[in-house]
Amino acid sequence: MLINYFTTATRAFKKDSQHFLLNVFGLSVGLAAAILVALFTLHEFSYDRQQPDAERVYRIAHDFSKIGMGSVRNTHYRNYEISLKHSQVEDAFVLSGVGTDKKTNVQYQGQGYKLTDIFGATPNIEDFINISTLAGDLQIVLTTPDTLALSESEALRIFGKTDVIGETLLYEGGQHTLRAVFTDLPQNTHFAFKGLAYKEHDPANAWDFSNAIYIKLTAQADFKAYEKLLDEQAVAHPSMGKMPLSLVPLVDLHFTAKSKTEFKKGGDKQNVMICVGLSVLLILIASFNFINMTIAQSTKRAKEVGVRKALGATKSQLVVQFLSESVLLSLLATVIACSLVELMLPGFNGLVGRELTLDYRSSFSMAIVLMSLFVGIFAGLYPALFISSFSAKRVLSGDLQHGSTATLVRKCLLVLQATISIALIITTVVMNQQLAYLQSIPLGYETKQRLVISEIPAEHVYAKDTPLLLDKLNNIEGVHQSTVLGYYPTESPFFGVDLIWPNGEKSNGAIPITGSGFNIVEGLGLKLLAGRDFSAEFSGDWFAKASESNKGHVGAIITQSAAKQAGFSNVADIIGKTISDPNPQFTTDLHVVGVVADIIIANGQTELIFMAGYPNTTVFNVVMTIDVQNLPYIQRQVVELIGQHTNTFEPKIDLLVDSYKAVYRDDERISQIVSISTWLAIGLTLLGTFGMAAFSVLRRQKEVAVRKVLGASVLSIVNLLAKEFLLLVLLGIMFAFPLSYWLITDWLMNFNHRVEQSLWVYLAAAGFVGTITWLTVASLGFKAASTRPSLILRYE
Amino acid sequence: MITLNNLSRIYRTSDVETTALNQINLTVNEGEFIAIMGPSGCGKSTLLSILGMLDSPSSGSYQFNGEDIADYSEAQLAQLRKTSIGFVFQSFNLIDELTVYENVELPLQYLKISKAARKERVEAILKRMAIDHRADHLPQQLSGGQQQRVAVARAMVSNPKLILADEPTGNLDSKNGDAVMAMLRELNQDGTTVIMVTHAEKEGNYADRLVRLLDGQIMLDKATQTINKDEVA
């Protein structure tokens, strides 16, 4: 009997191939989107679950929001030793930055390389990270100075081979010996080191905060209680004081750890959810199409149903028959969807910034089959029930021409589709508006024509008398000038201090500060509101220690907000006043020489203080003002000069414009995904409208013919046919408007600076869907209305 | 074999109520050949579909082989239908997607008869109907007469005790119509009960008994010979 179903199904498909193709195509697209998103979602939720005892491992986080950093992983090494003493702790693991010092700029066979993402680790790494050693011994590396372990691809990059045990890399004043090679870390972990090295910790160093500490609790331990205990005992930051400590589950890090000091950029749960939501919408639209078209076409199968009933088929047999047809169709659509996925995967990977692959041997393919069955049954159940309940009597005695066709249900589905399409269009437009707006907000600094060289050791670029390197950089053809900054302009300063304003009041929490070179106002393109730029002509600008060894003074340029906080609503009045950093170990007097308009730093804070020559970090970013036409030449010159003068290799050089774009890349991605889904949704909805309209035109053929005979114009007939659909769209608009308003308002809350939602976007979206619906129906209606009525009436 | 008692069928649509059958009393004995006649819309098809259990009465009782089928479940009705009743329709109602052979085979499949046995029976009946050379054709490729022969073959293949035919010759020319009538007569002579709806007086004469309906009520129920006399008289 199954074979018989199969025969009827395939022949019915063949006979009505247009309807069949529309159905399969629609479902394939919906399923392909769902498969892609499922791959992505599974990947996103798989982060770090492969690590040993992952569910019991937590990472220490400190709340740095005092200086606008949010929650960061950086913690003092001593917290590791403290935690080991606790009975709740089974084991703990430290991953420590080795700094961007000399040791990471190495040479091999005369060629210079920059070792990035090298970390020191405690030797128990294998108890915390599922890492496999390809050659050598990690334990040796993690216990012996001047040895190094590299990842496979890093070894290949430098040596061109993986068999590198015993090879050496020279650095200024020493060498690393390769003692281990490990396989590249998989993508689905928040860890991102490319090399491991021994790291010595000096317990007396109060500033040893470049550590990530992972704590494995015993199975019985209560993590909340332990978090509280550790928070009480944790080491305070020497300048920022006690920062609240929390424990973040290892498996949550991918979604929750977002600070700039993360090993790599994490994922965004909201974005994953948006993707899931969109794919569900697409599947729904495709299923609605399926339901709609199957029911519309069902009168063609009515006779078959009648006959089968007369021959003794029960209703349930018929339901099974039509269900198996839709499941068959859905399976076929799945096969097509899989090939679509293969085609789209590279593009999709670019879109979500992952390297996903479809592995048919995994349980995932089982899930695909299940999903396909589910969709087949979900979409097929109602039509199957509907078709199999046709009255056999009416069909067989020949008086059923066009019976009830569940019009209400089908109209509801069409309204839903219109709602989704309109809401998606509105969302897409507003998202794009918002992103364009973000790119256009005045940042308070200039991104155009600015080239930034990251992390150059201070001694080469940061001195009162222009260092040689800076001079040479300035002399490159096409470089107008350069200045030096203690943080990356699109990020936020990793340093804040409690200050005392000129009026003796304490600052409101730590104020972000940064060291900077001369001419910072000009170099960054800041807007000077009062006072002047830092200048070599004023010898007091550059940071200097006073005669007493624990005091210093420095020139400062502050933002308008900082001046306001200091109590100066007329910003010019603060020029010449002194702000003080009252740190008992080292007190600094800040002489305000200039006030600039607020600049936007990554965390949204607007108070910021530039201090000329202040040594708040050991590496500085050089911001050059250049002619962009000369970019390739300038880049080559920069790399060469830096290699010559500093023994730093492969420096990171970016146009500030690009860095700024990168800040919003995730938002841009999600907006692209929404755009693509929108087009797909519209396409599928039109497909559905087309199917429905074709059916409706067919059903009203006779009416159309009669009207024409009576003298109706073609256009009036087309409008008559389209009216039915436009009414449905109108209903869709009524649902779509509040829905999109609500969703978009929610999304916009993610941003500090938001666009206003404007009515025209809503109206345009509605107008667009209305117009294309009219066009779709009209394209069919036009043909019907132009047919000679005699042709149709003769057959009746 | 069949007893209808005060049987009525009322169709309710949103605004109108149609009494398609009104207080019908009818007894059909095994081996009878009955013709049902009447003007269009008088309820003939309704009666036939109730007899064939494709539709159920609004009131009154229907006994089949002495049992009231009112309480039968859908599955039981389907079972009874496939074992005991064969249908022939005016518009043939062959499944367009299936070949002649597959159409005729269908009732046997629902009866769960083995493949080999099916083949034997289908081939035999196609031969008997003289359309075996068209076994692999699709219905649209056949003439109306041929299609109706396939439909009769399909009705007969399961050896039902009752054949219900709704205007079986309505779409046929007189030659093909006569052939179908002859076939039904032949079946009846082999012992199958036949109930047939027809428009043509001439075809009424093939039957042993004539039931005339008007507005859902039986106006006349007589053996054909008597009618002929009446009409002559």
Ligand SMILES: Nc1ncnc2c1ncn2[C@@H]1O[C@H](COP(=O)(O)OP(=O)(O)O)[C@@H](O)[C@H]1O
């Ligand atoms: N499913 C139905 N719904 C409503 N009215 C029906 C239905 N089927 C038949 N009728 C009405 O019942 C009456 C009898 O129909 P039918 O038995 O088909 O007549 P006929 O004698 O022409 O075969 C007609 O008036 C018809 O319009």
Ligand SMILES: [Mg+2]
């Ligand atoms: Mg009829």
